Amino acid sequence: MIIPWGSDAPLYHRPVATVALIFSSVLSFVAFPARDYERWTLVLGAGIHPLEWLTNSFLHAGWGHLIGNMVFLWTFGLIVEGKLGWWAFLLVYLGLGAVESATLQLLIHTETPIFMLGTSGIIFGLLAMCLVWAPRNDVVCITWFRFTPVVFELSILWFVAFYIVLDIVAASLTGAVMATVLERSRTAIVAMALDHSSGAVLGFVLAAVLLKLNLVDCENWDLFAVLQGRTGRSKSRGKKAKVASHRVSVEFDPVAPAKKHGKPGANIPRVKSIEDPSAAALRTLRLHLEQGETEAAVAVFKRSSLKIAGWNPEEGDWLDLIQSLLDQNAWGDAASIMLDYLKRSDRPSPRVRLKLAQVLIQKLARPLQALKVLEQIPEGVLSDTLEHSRRRLVQQAEHMRDEGELELQDELW
CATH class of the missing domain: 1.25.40.10 (Tetratricopeptide repeat domain)
Structure with a gap:
């Protein structure tokens, strides 16, 4: 596991909304006991419930689930909020969560209800936005080798690519990466994959649109500038x-002059x-x-x-x-x-x-x-x-x- 812990991307705004969202998620985890979660989770197969589109993103199934998502939110939320400002970032964060949650409730139909919670879809959306806006900036990463912490830097481009591959492989094998489904089934695995992929697609499209409309300034270090x-x-x-x-x-010289007279090209002047x-x-x-x-x-x-x-x-x-x-x-x-x-x-x-x-x-x-x-x-x-x-x-x-x-x-x- 590679854990991100900071970035060298330029920030133009303080992370007010990022800190507030982390605080709200921790408070929700502590204040609401696990047995009461079902009332606020995203329920698939039980109709359309708009309130759940917002509430499920502030719930987590355990300390590991919470800490993992908050670490990613801190690292990549800083980059996105650093370019948008607190209120625009808050709209983007809640919008990503609401749209990908609504997509799941509209597309997933099952006789046995499936309960989902967590910010994984939003996190993948933020990852995609960072990929568009700052692909060549580095992320400070921490991993462990033989129980020894190793700190290194990895570009956002390669970091996002790594986690997309990891998510595909892990979802294929276990149906569970960075989010928690309270009831496992084939439909649940599909819902998990759709949760992550829809968040990433939404984030990518949104980032590209904001960039196209000149609502965010990447100083021409965005993904499209890099590719071009x-x-x-x-x-x-x-x-x-x-x-x-x-x-x-x-230094262009289409015909090299011959060393001796009589050779081909000997009398052709150098261009x-x-x-x-x-x-x-x-x-x-x-x-x-x-x-x-x-x-x-x-x-x-x-x-x-x-x-x-x-x-x-x-x-x-x-x-x-x-x-x-x-x-x-x-x-x-x-x-x-x-x-x-x-x-x-x-x-x-x-x-x-x-x-x-x-x-x-x-x-x-x-x-x-x-x-x-x-x-x-x-x-x-x-x-x-x-x-x-x-x-x-x-x-x-x-x-x-x-x-x-x-x-x-x-x-x-």
Whole structure:
């Protein structure tokens, strides 16, 4: 079992509704004894009861069921609420629960009533929304290996894929994953699968619609931007980059000149592009990034920085290159590129400075340099959530420094 416990996705709102929903679920579990649950659960095969569409989502069958769902709600509720705000997130949460519950009561017909409860359908809906809005952000995960806790990071894209596969396999074998059905039967297993799948489909569609209507800002790091190879860039910029990829390269030479006269192609002149070197370098960088050729993109970046005076990538290209290196765990190169970005960008993003400090602390064991990076963040530019992250990083760096972490100075810093 992999347990999520946090994410690096940017949050623009405090998790007011998420905390309130967790509190309400715990209070409902403590206040209502299990023997009284049937009055408030979602009953399948006994008609349509709209009140149950809301009440069943606040009930849980045991402490394990409750804690598991609340951990997922905390991690992924933060991301969704962080983009929507508390009232919109509350409407989304209750709406997902009501619609998937109504779907079950309308579609499942059985002579023996089936009682269902829990937030599993909503959780799968939130997972799908996070997949659409923040597929390349990381989730901090905890698992156990030989009774030893192991902490690691996994992208939301792979995390959601893992749990979808897990849910399909587990539902096929046992009919019970992340939700509780109080009476087992073949129909109950179908209801379980429909509960999870309908929640995921609803969440995916809702997230896509909100994104299409520009009611949520993912800064072009959403699933569709990733699939179209334009992360960090608008659609218009992505189209320009795609068109540019078909133009003649500065280094294009369709017929290699022969070493000696008399060879085929000896008298054919070498073709050269009239494209501006800065534009050509930028186009080549983008092309390598779109094709996932990170090492080639880094080489183009370094060569162009040395040979072309005043050359700088655009903001989205900087961020694409940094993210590509982070995805490949190339911590040293990523730190170097982030440092170049902070030095050369006219308006560097504070998030990049935070990420650089995080890499220096957690991956490269360079707490002193991380403290220097964090000290350069101007006051008042961070949101409350990012300011909390900054303070946490400062504490980690100071702890490493006090523990005597050896750090060598070099020219890079």
